[in-house]
Amino acid sequence: MSRPSRLRRLSVWMNGIHVGEWSIAVRGRHEFAYATTWLDSPLAVPLSHSLPLGDSGEVFRGDLVERYFRNLLPDSDSLLRRVQSQFQTDSISAFSLLAEIGRDCVGAVQLLPLGEQPKSTKSIQAQPLDEAQVANAMRHASSSPQLGQGRPRHFRISLAGAQDKTALLWHDSQWCLPHGSTPTTHIFKLPLGRVGHEQVDLSTS
Known part of the structure; x- marks a missing residue:
C-alpha cells in the first residue's frame, strides 16, 4: 500500500481548550506537538505520562504518539x-x-480538523429519546450497519474495550443523545452477542 503523499493533521482539544496538533508525516510517521498557548496555561496537563509537557516546539514522534491515540479507541x-x-x-x-x-x-479529549472550533462545553446540547429510541440505540451499538444505511448523524466513543458499549445522557429526568462536546452520564455495557428486542429493559434505570 502506498504511503500518504501529503501531511495529515488534526487539532487536539481538551475541555474546549486547544492542546496541540497530531500529524502524520509524508513517510507515515506520527508526530505530536503541544501548542505554546497550552504550555503557557496554568491549566496545562500532559495528555499522558508518555507525552509529558516540555519546551515549546518540542515534537514527539513515532510509536508512542500512535499508541496514545490508538488507546482512545x-x-x-x-x-x-x-x-x-x-x-x-x-x-x-x-x-x-x-x-x-x-x-x-x-x-x-477532542480531535477536530484544523481550523474547526469545538462547541461550547458550558451548554447542554442533546436530543431527548423515548424508550423505543433508547432500545434502538442499544441494538445499533451491537450490530453492523445494513447495506444502504446512512452515516450516523452523531457518533460517540464511550470507553475502550472489547465488549459493546454505548453512552447516553440523563438530563431533566429523561435519556438523551448528547451532541458535540456535551458529556454523557451513563455507560451501557451490552451483553455479549446479539441484543434482541426483548433484551432491552429500562424499567430499573
Missing part, C-alpha cells in the same frame, strides 16, 4: 471495522477513524 478489531463501515474510512488506523469520530473521546 476500542481494542476490538471487529468494533473498529464496524466504525470503518459506518464512516467509509480508508482503514481502521487510529488517525483515519478519529478523524471521523474524534469529537468525543475518553478523558475530555
Whole structure:
C-alpha cells in the first residue's frame, strides 16, 4: 500500500481548550506537538505520562504518539471495522477513524480538523429519546450497519474495550443523545452477542 503523499493533521482539544496538533508525516510517521498557548496555561496537563509537557516546539514522534491515540479507541478489531463501515474510512488506523469520530473521546479529549472550533462545553446540547429510541440505540451499538444505511448523524466513543458499549445522557429526568462536546452520564455495557428486542429493559434505570 502506498504511503500518504501529503501531511495529515488534526487539532487536539481538551475541555474546549486547544492542546496541540497530531500529524502524520509524508513517510507515515506520527508526530505530536503541544501548542505554546497550552504550555503557557496554568491549566496545562500532559495528555499522558508518555507525552509529558516540555519546551515549546518540542515534537514527539513515532510509536508512542500512535499508541496514545490508538488507546482512545476500542481494542476490538471487529468494533473498529464496524466504525470503518459506518464512516467509509480508508482503514481502521487510529488517525483515519478519529478523524471521523474524534469529537468525543475518553478523558475530555477532542480531535477536530484544523481550523474547526469545538462547541461550547458550558451548554447542554442533546436530543431527548423515548424508550423505543433508547432500545434502538442499544441494538445499533451491537450490530453492523445494513447495506444502504446512512452515516450516523452523531457518533460517540464511550470507553475502550472489547465488549459493546454505548453512552447516553440523563438530563431533566429523561435519556438523551448528547451532541458535540456535551458529556454523557451513563455507560451501557451490552451483553455479549446479539441484543434482541426483548433484551432491552429500562424499567430499573
